[in-house]
Amino acid sequence: MKTAPLLEMRNITKRFPGVLANDNVSFDVRGGEVHTLLGENGAGKSTLMKILFGLYQPDSGEVRLRGEVASITSPTSAIEKRVGMVHQHFMLVPTLTVAENVALGLPSARGFRTDLDAVSARILEISEQYGLSVDPGIEIWKLSVGERQRVEIIKALYRDAELLVLDEPTAVLTPQEVDDLFVILRQMTANDTGIVFISHKLHEVLELSDRITVLRNGRVTGYTTPAEANRQQLAEMMVGREVNLSPDKPHVDLGLARLQLRHVSVKGDRGTMAVNNVSLDVHAGEIVGIAGVSGNGQRELAETIAGLRPAEAGSSVTIDDIDLTKANPSQTRAVGLAYVPEERMKDGAVGDFEVSENLLLINHGDPRFRSRGLFDFAKIREHCQRLVDQFSVKTPSLSTKTSALSGGNIQKLIMARELDSKPSVILAAQPTRGVDIGAAEYIHAELVQQRNVGVAILMISEDLDEILGLADRIAVMFEGQLVAMVDRTSATREELGLAMAGG
Ligand SMILES: Nc1ncnc2c1ncn2[C@@H]1O[C@H](COP(=O)(O)OP(=O)(O)O)[C@@H](O)[C@H]1O
Numbered sequence: 001m002k003t004a005p006l007l008e009m010r011n012i013t014k015r016f017p018g019v020l021a022n023d024n025v026s027f028d029v030r031g032g033e034v035h036t037l038l039g040e041n042g043a044g045k046s047t048l049m050k051i052l053f054g055l056y057q058p059d060s061g062e063v064r065l066r067g068e069v070a071s072i073t074s075p076t077s078a079i080e081k082r083v084g085m086v087h088q089h090f091m092l093v094p095t096l097t098v099a100e101n102v103a104l105g106l107p108s109a110r111g112f113r114t115d116l117d118a119v120s121a122r123i124l125e126i127s128e129q130y131g132l133s134v135d136p137g138i139e140i141w142k143l144s145v146g147e148r149q150r151v152e153i154i155k156a157l158y159r160d161a162e163l164l165v166l167d168e169p170t171a172v173l174t175p176q177e178v179d180d181l182f183v184i185l186r187q188m189t190a191n192d193t194g195i196v197f198i199s200h201k202l203h204e205v206l207e208l209s210d211r212i213t214v215l216r217n218g219r220v221t222g223y224t225t226p227a228e229a230n231r232q233q234l235a236e237m238m239v240g241r242e243v244n245l246s247p248d249k250p251h252v253d254l255g256l257a258r259l260q261l262r263h264v265s266v267k268g269d270r271g272t273m274a275v276n277n278v279s280l281d282v283h284a285g286e287i288v289g290i291a292g293v294s295g296n297g298q299r300e301l302a303e304t305i306a307g308l309r310p311a312e313a314g315s316s317v318t319i320d321d322i323d324l325t326k327a328n329p330s331q332t333r334a335v336g337l338a339y340v341p342e343e344r345m346k347d348g349a350v351g352d353f354e355v356s357e358n359l360l361l362i363n364h365g366d367p368r369f370r371s372r373g374l375f376d377f378a379k380i381r382e383h384c385q386r387l388v389d390q391f392s393v394k395t396p397s398l399s400t401k402t403s404a405l406s407g408g409n410i411q412k413l414i415m416a417r418e419l420d421s422k423p424s425v426i427l428a429a430q431p432t433r434g435v436d437i438g439a440a441e442y443i444h445a446e447l448v449q450q451r452n453v454g455v456a457i458l459m460i461s462e463d464l465d466e467i468l469g470l471a472d473r474i475a476v477m478f479e480g481q482l483v484a485m486v487d488r489t490s491a492t493r494e495e496l497g498l499a500m501a502g503g
């Protein structure tokens with residue numbers, strides 16, 4: 001490892017209208033290390049990196065590269081200074097080949113076409129050196145997400161990046177792909193490349209980082225290392241208060257099977273079988289977690305249980321012994337199903353509606369809110385205010401348009417409405433995706449609370465930490481089937497990760 005830092009960002013401040021996105025932020029990266037920027041949504045990580053890449057200019061502060069003040073006025077000047085960036089959203093042209101994408105925008109003396117062979121040869125070299133295994137001649141649209149990400153990395157390496165920024169690279173990857181990426185990144189640091197890694201997944205951060213800088217509300221709240229910090233401490237630095245990452249789960253005696261799936265098969269949007277012969281019981285007092293990479297039939301299974309998608313002949317779905325195989329959403333609701341959908345704004349809440357309207361979405365016919373046949377608006381307001389307070393939904397008012405709230409607050413709103421319906425079964429899909437740690441902690445505690453009083457909970461999640469922290473039993477869904485069912489006490493992350501990849 002070199003002594004002088006490759007990158008120093010000193011006292012960077014950046015304001016947007018009404019937001020201090022970076023407030024006097026300083027951090028540095030040495031060649032040969034992975035330095036992680038850790039923080040909740042909106043903490044200022046991407047802004048800081050966009051300043052480094054010349055996409056924004058800081059209001060004050062300086063950027064130094066290799067000990068010298070650097071003026072980075074555009075991505076082109078960043079690349080000239082050997083800074084590379086893999087954005088959260090890939091910047092590849094799907095109809096072009098890998099080589100064509102890499103060649104795009106290269107300063108080239110000769111024509112673009114004539115150089116393609118040379119570009120391909122160099123791509124193969126780089127690919128070999130770092131174990132990236134990408135075919136230069138293949139079109140981007142044919143590649144998996146993980147492969148596309150590798151093309152972005154190759155693009156940066158091709159331009160001789162000595163400092164590589166990866167903004168939430170693992171958000172789109174399977175656990176297996178994450179492992180592969182980490183091997184590649186380690187190979188790069190062995191060659192003295194400096195890496196800025198952005199993530200909010202704590203176990204990844206602890207696994208990969210040499211050093212960690214934690215941001216909250218635009219400010220650095222701490223510098224640490226994996227040796228000095230654990231998940232709990234990192235979470236608290238991110239959130240700024242004590243958090244309980246895995247809620248205490250008291251022993252609960254299992255009750256009857258409330259949700260029963262028998263030989264459930266479901267067609268997906270393209271007419272092929274998305275769910276294939278799934279059978280499962282969820283008992284009163286337990287949380288069954290379905291782990292899996294999304295796209296393996298979880299969404300279709302959830303929609304079928306909720307009455308939003310028809311099941312194939314031979315399937316059976318019951319709640320408390322009532323047959324719901326052919327039921328519609330209001331019928332499933334009437335027997336006590338609460339549904340927290342994966343796509344919040346599509347199936348869970350109406351963006352154009354006010355907060356209070358979304359809180360009433362499922363029970364506007366409730367006699368509590370009527371008097372002499374008319375809506376009792378005072379009662380309605382009182383009820384909505386109570387839910388907002390109880391679930392700490394951060395909203396300026398009950399009449400705020402729901403689309404103006406953050407993702408986490410919309411999720412809490414849906415949770416509040418669903419749990420208030422006194423369900424017998426809760427079906428929660430990706431209950432905390434995109435939700436801050438503080439809100440996730442709250443949602444988890446609520447789910448455990450419902451479990452404790454005898455609700456049967458089926459939780460679908462891609463987040464293994466969430467599954468391991470909450471579930472009593474765990475199944476893995478792969479290519480439409482449940483490929484494993486294990487007790488929480490005997491489940492390991494490695495085993496589940498393998499099953500998720502079809503191993
Ligand atoms: N182009 C922009 N215009 C206005 N506000 C922005 C812009 N980019 C980011 N912000 C705000 O700056 C803050 C930090 O955002 P960001 O750097 O994207 O955070 P992170 O990457 O840590 O999630 C947020 O409050 C965000 O809404």
Ligand SMILES: [Mg+2]
Nearest residue numbers: 045046047167
């Ligand atoms: Mg970001």
